[in-house]
Every structure is written in C-alpha cells, then in structure tokens.
Amino acid sequence: MSAASFIRQAACAAAGLALLLAAWWLGAALVAGNPRTAAFADFAPGPALAALAGMLRRGELWGMAVPSLRRVGGGLAIAVALGVPLGILLGRSPAASAVTHLPFQLLRMISPLSWMPVAVLAFPTWDGAIVFLIAAAAVWPVTFATAAGLRKVDPHWFKVARNLGAGARHLLTTVVLPAVAADILTGIRLALGVAWVVLVPAEFLGVTSGLGYAINDARDTLQYDRLAATVLAIGAIGFALDGLCVALIRRTAWLRTT
C-alpha cells in the first residue's frame, strides 16, 4: 500500500469515527438538555470514556470479556462444526438442498431468543443454554455461505480430480475445502456479528459473568456510563475479531478481485 493511499484511508476512518462521536455527543446533549431526562445523560462520550478507563484500569473489562469470548467461541465452534458439513452437503447434493430448503428457511427466520425456553429446559447448565443460543444463531450464515461457495465451484474441477484418482477424502481436502475456505470465513464473519447480537440478551440467563451480564447489570442500576462503556468494549472486541476474519479471508481467497 502506498503512503498516500494509507493516509487517505486513515483520514477516512478518522472522519467516520468523528461523525459517530458527533452523533453520540449530540444524542447525549439532547437527553441532557431536557430537565426530565437529564439524569440519564450519563451515556455521553465523556462519562462513558471515563467509565471505560476505570474499567480498564481495574482490570474489570478483561474479567468481563473472557467469559463472553469463551461463550461466543464455543457457539461459533459448534456452528462451524455443524454448518460446514451441512453446507457442503447442500452445495453438493441438489436433492438434500431441495428437501431442506423449506425447513431451513423456516428455522433460519426464528429469532434465536425465542429458543430461550427450550435452551433452559434442554441444557443442564446455564452456560450450555447460552452457547446453544449463540450456535443456533450462528449456524445459518456458516451453512448457507458454505453451500453458496461450493455451488460457485466449477464442476469440471471435481471431474478432473476424480479422473486423477482422488477419493472422497482427497476430494474434500484438496478441492472442496480450499475452494470454499474463503466462503466459510465469510460465513463465520457474518455469524460472529450475529453471535455478539445474541450474547447480550442470552446473558440474561443465570450466569454472573460476561459483557452481556455487565450490560444487564448497568441497566438494572441505571448506570448508563457503564452501559455505554461496555457497549464500546463490545464494539472494539467485535471490530478486532472482524479484522481477523477479513485478514483470513484475504489469505484464503483464490478469486482476486483486484
């Protein structure tokens, strides 16, 4: 990347952040300006950043982030373990795709939170219920991205591979997986976003740790500076994980779009 384009990118990012900050500040100023709601204006940038600094200094944030990351990671791992094979099946078998189309579309549209009662009843631990809710949300992007990626693969590749004597295992490891790796990662990238969305309401359930739990605590005590600080932390962690996905996608992509 040339220096000029790097500077331009950095300037664009800074401008975007500045816009967001301005909107945040303006929203808080509106709430603060109304005497009735002034007591709830703690979510303004100033108090929120101060609360965030305090949470960082006391090491609180780390303690909140680790359990949530573990739950998101567990949910994503289950989603990948189920979604990738399922996606490969759907991508390779038109019959499987036709049979599952209707039920999967139906299930996909269900907000994972409506699974809450089932999750509570079916899993012995609260953590298990939360991981299930995250997995239930994350499995669909992974499945559909994998299937869509596989459908794009030139059918001749499979013919060539078979003619060269590839068995099912070889076909999977040398053709299918490299071909769809970038698509799987794109699916994971989408799933990651959904997983964070589900995390906060899922941590309503009987656990006493995590970022979602901290948000619920801040709501229960009307400490909106802590609420906003936790939101910032979730945003920053999500951004970092998303960046990781993007880097991995770049590495595995075989269709260069430059």
Add this chain to the structure above:
Amino acid sequence: MDDCCGPGTGPFGPRPTRRHVLDWMAAGGLAALLAGGPARAQAPDDEVVRIGYLPITDATALLVAHALGFFEDEGLKVEPPTLIRGWAPMVEGFAAGKFNLVHLLKPIPVWMRYNNNVPVKILAWGHTNGSALVVAGQGGVTSFADLGGKQIAVPFWYSMHNIVLQLALRSAGLKPVIKPQGDALAPDEVNLQILQPPEMPPALAAGKIDGYIVAEPFNALGELKAGGRILRFTGDIWKNHPCCVVATQEENTTRRPEWTQKVVNAVVRAEIHASRNKKDVAKLLSADGRNYLPMPAAVIERAIGHYDDPAYAASGANRNRAAWGNGRIDFQPWPYPSATKLIVEAMGKTVVGGDRTFLDRLDPDAVARDLVAYDFVRRALDRFPEWKADPSVNPGDPFDRQEVLSP
C-alpha cells in the same frame, strides 16, 4: 393440610391433562411446537438447595438465609443463588429443575398450578408490602382519580402490582384497559402495558409512560434518578399484602418433607433477621456488601427502609402509616389464607393479556387450601416465635387476620 385433593385433581375437579409448561411462556410459535409434551417441574435429584432470584428486594429472605449461613445451620448444602433477570426464565428454570427454591410474585404460582399444571407449592411469604406506584414528579397526578387517560406500566400481568393497581383504579371509578399504544383512551380508561423494571424509570423520565408500579428498588431508583414521585405505596392500599412468596416443587413437600422443613426454617429465620435489621440487610445485599443485588447500598437502604418521610405523609403516599404501623417493606412468613382468597378473587376481576379462562373456574377457598403447604411454615413459626415482632403481624392473633383495603 394440603391433602384435600387426590392426585390428578385440583380445586376445580380433574386438572386439564398434558398442558405443557411452555404454552404460556412464549407467545410465539415455538410454544405451539412444543405443546403436547408432558408437563415438567421436576425437582433436582440431589438435596442441594438451588436458589433462583431476581435482582429485587423481594428476594431478601432467600439471600439473607444464604448470606448468613442459615441453610448450613440446618445441615443443608446450598449453592450460591443464581441471578435471573426475568420472571419467564425464572419459571422456566424452575420447571426444568435448575432451582428448587425460588421467590415468585404470588399470582404466578396460581397461574402455574391451575393454568399449566406445574406442580408448585408455596412454602411461605417472602415479605409483605414493598412496592409502590411511581408517577412523574412534575405531572399533575396527585391521586388515582387523575390517572384517567394515562399510560401505566406493570412488570408482569400475573403480578401483585397489576392486581393492586387495578383494585385501586376500579375503586377510583377508572377502567383498566390493554390497548395498542397511540389508541385513543376514554377519560375513564387507563392503559396498561408490560415493561421490564429497568426500563421503567427512563420511560417515565422520557414521558413515554405516566407512571409505573413495580417492586423495589426500582421505585427508589425512580425517585432518585427519574424525578419520579411515589403516588402511593401498595402496602398503604392493602394492609400488609403479600408480594413475593417462597416456592418449591410439590415433590419436595411430599417426598422430602425433612428437607423442606429445614429450608423453611432457614427462610423463617432470615425473615426474622431482615425484619429486625433492615439497614444492615440492605448493605449486605447491595453492591457495597455481598453484591447479590447490583445496586449501591444507598439505593437499597432507601428501598427497604425509607418510609417515614414528611413528603410521603404530605402527599398521602403512606396516609395509613400511623394507623397500620407497617414499613416500606416488612418481613413475615405466615401465608394468611384470607389473603390468598382475596388474590384469587381479585385476579378474576383483573385485566390481563393472554388466555385467562382458567380464572373463571377457580374457587378461592380451594386454592387457599391446595396451593400453600402450611404445615412446614407453621412448625417453623412455632419454633421461632420472634416472627410475631414484625409490624405486619398482630401478635395477639398471629395466624388469622381480616384483609384491610384502603384504595
């Protein structure tokens, strides 16, 4: 005392069969998907006390019993109480056997046992009084009669708050309704909606609702942060009304009576302690103490103890304080059957969302006999007579009372 009904029967004859616990939980299609499964409310298999609680002062008895080691004193093993943030997951966790000791708003077990066939038993009252109706500080609402055409939030349809609110509204000549937001209201109509307690103070401050009725400490928070004003304490409308009760699976009362007796002993001791040491208990439960409740001590102290205030007297928020002698919240465990009957009667007149046909078939006397396990708490109270010192007990005739309403 609760063996009036044989297996499979209830106060209105044979119970409806195979109604699933979930069909009232989620209004969505998921419930329909699962309806028809067997009703579950299995108790956990071991004898460890597993407590589920919401971050409100209604949980005080269970939390104090845990904090002060009263369960261990009885020789029980106990897990740290599990914080849950809504009545729905609480009931789901109870039905799934994740908890064997919970606090529930008194109408919830009525609904669970008679609408959904969940075998739940009330062991004791968790506290008396302890809620209030909060309105905007600047608004012109000074009495229930001023609430015509207004929007009021309640935490749950099957709550004491909804029942007491509607009782007072009806007596002020107003009609509680459930209409979509934005629909025109007649001058004598009051529109009710469900709102999560943490959303109530900001909704009031923003003018989205005109008032809310809920458990503490959200009234104290509304006063401190949302410019809210207590219009009336519920314990000033219905003298020493029950609010949250302590409940367990029925199986525990039949198959593990010794266990249940020990649990009730611990709860009774906790309530006696809470009744005598409100300020210490507030600190203990708060974020500045053992952090059972996320709020700071100042908020919990106000929620539990702040009742003798000239402003309340002047506005009439606790106009019966001198005559009734109660506090903002009081702690006494005896589940007066007269109050249970009154609740069932009042539930029959209370507007709620969803299917409420089961209420028409309920006989208040039969519910008072069938829903509550009296023997355990009676034995515990005989063992710990100090409970009679609570202001919400009449020591002369502690096990009987007339319900007093002053709406």
